[in-house]
Amino acid sequence: MPPHLLSVVEKVREEHSQKQKPSQKSHTRQATLVLSEAIHSPTAIRLKATPQVLRFVAETYEYVVDVLVLAYAISLGFEIDFKTSYRQEPSWGHTVELSFCIIFLCDLLVRMALAKRQFFTGRGRWWNLLDTVTVVLFVAKFLVASNSLLENLSSAFRILRMVRLFRILWALRVGLAHSSQLRQFRILLESLSESMNVLFWLLILICGNVYIFSLVLTEGIWRLCPNPQTELMCHKFGTLTNSIMTLLQIQYSGFLWGSLWDEITTLPWLIEATFLTFVAVSLLVLANTITSFICSLQTIVSKRERDLLIDKELEYNEKLVEQLYNIFHELDTNGNGAVSWTEFQLALQDERMHAFLSTLELDMSDAKKIFHILASEETNAIEESDFLLGCLRMRGGASGVDMVRIIMEQECPGQSSTAESS
Structure with missing residues (x-):
């Protein structure tokens, strides 16, 4: 069995064992950790052992902020197009700008309150610094009464807000990192960023x-x-x-x-x-x-494309082991950690089980032969690890089953003779 498949099996088993353990941490502390780690990167959220609900809330918050930045970029486009076409400021420009000013100010205060000193020292500190300067100029533009100073602040603000729009590219790259459907596009962006x-x-x-x-x-x-x-x-x-x-x-x-x-x-x-x-x-x-x-x-x-293929194969193997793990525990009706011949026969009477095993390219025409290939010689039952690794090795139809049988005959002659006699 290839080492990477063994590691996948161990990973799935460890994940299931951890799910069965009660959580020792309070949900309030975990929520603070989620949002605090979100501050270290302007758009990405790095999570460690947090509940799925908290993960969803934190990631949703980051995506909402990124969508608001994108909406602000679109509003700038309309504003500039209006000014160049009609040679005057749009009547709605001040209201829109004030609305985004309040939104970005609240976002900045939340990030600073959660991150504290790491806001300017942790990962993403340069984006945080750019956001801070931009929001400060944003607010000062509405508070300053002097025309000359206001003009200088407006000029600096116009430059910084254009630079801040590059955050959209960062948000796009991080968003694609969590999307398996657009992973090729993400690889292209990451290759460009590395270059x-x-x-x-x-x-x-x-x-x-x-x-x-x-x-x-x-x-x-x-x-x-x-x-x-x-x-x-x-x-x-x-x-x-x-x-x-x-x-x-x-x-x-x-x-x-x-x-x-x-x-x-x-x-x-x-x-x-x-x-x-x-x-x-x-x-x-x-x-x-x-x-x-x-x-x-x-x-x-x-x-990167080759890495994509490897990543897809590993992801497929992990999903496959996850499905096999669930199948094994459906077969193990008495919950003793092993599947007997009687339990195996009863499971094969279910059409859903046959359909699933056929998708794995497992030939179930001779169920008894497969059972004896997977079963342990000592207990005459299929244990969890034998079932997972055996099914992975037998993928490929009859040829895969026969190949595994030949290998086992060479490794354990006594077990093969016992299987044939029974």
Whole structure:
């Protein structure tokens, strides 16, 4: 028997044994633990040995908060669209913003009260800090009377509230983590999040490359301006800002570098060499680097998909062992922990039992042979562990049953002869 199936069997048996033990903790303390751990992550709730009802309440609270953040993002879209279309503030904008201000303030106070010091030190502290600053500006915007200060606060608030919307992506990733139907989408998001570190350094490399070449080209060209023969070059590289934007456009096909070549040839050879070096580095070296980064991202996704298949198989085996465990205790009518031949015969008269065993690809055409394969030689009855492991080994119809019988004949010749004689 493969080790992973043995571990699954032990896990299911341990879970059932724990369910039968009375809980030692008070429900009030467990509820506090659930909500406190919810604070450590802005959207995710990590639970340890909590009742299902409390888990449902805590997770529902987090999902409601995430839905409110999403609703706030949608309301911002309507507000911005209205302002750009009619060049005025919407009449309902103040009411909607005040409503969300109250909601987010209450949410923040609840989190701070439950988490205490861990609110700014535990997991998710940066999201908590962003939420705090945003809500403070949210409230200050409605309390401050000074027009100049209000304008400054409004500008800062507009920026922070846009940044806070990235919490939606975090909430989406955590929500998908609990959804088996959308697990492939979750794997893609997790692969992207794991690649953000590489992406960050890639952006640093691109920006650094553009900045260095911009310094050299600007320093070499601005002294030659104004010049009627190099009017375009003076416009594109006359200032550092223009140089940076021009090189970024060249690097990402926003501007064709060949259109500058006629004027570049009239400049000193050092500027020509610098410009050609930038083109070679950007379009060859960096382009290949970005391509390799995308390929590595696809490799990560492929590995995640393999992990998905393994995870699905383990999940299926766990559900299968859970069903077999329940079946065994239905067979064990007297509750002595073993199934006799009489109990086995009575159970097979039930059509539901036959239908279930057929879904496991177990051939029940020779029930007596299967019973003797599963039964212990000493007690002539099927014990729980023998039933679980034996059914898992016999999956696959008659061939699986025969294979198990051959293995047992080789391991225990005396047991096989006893089975045949009976």
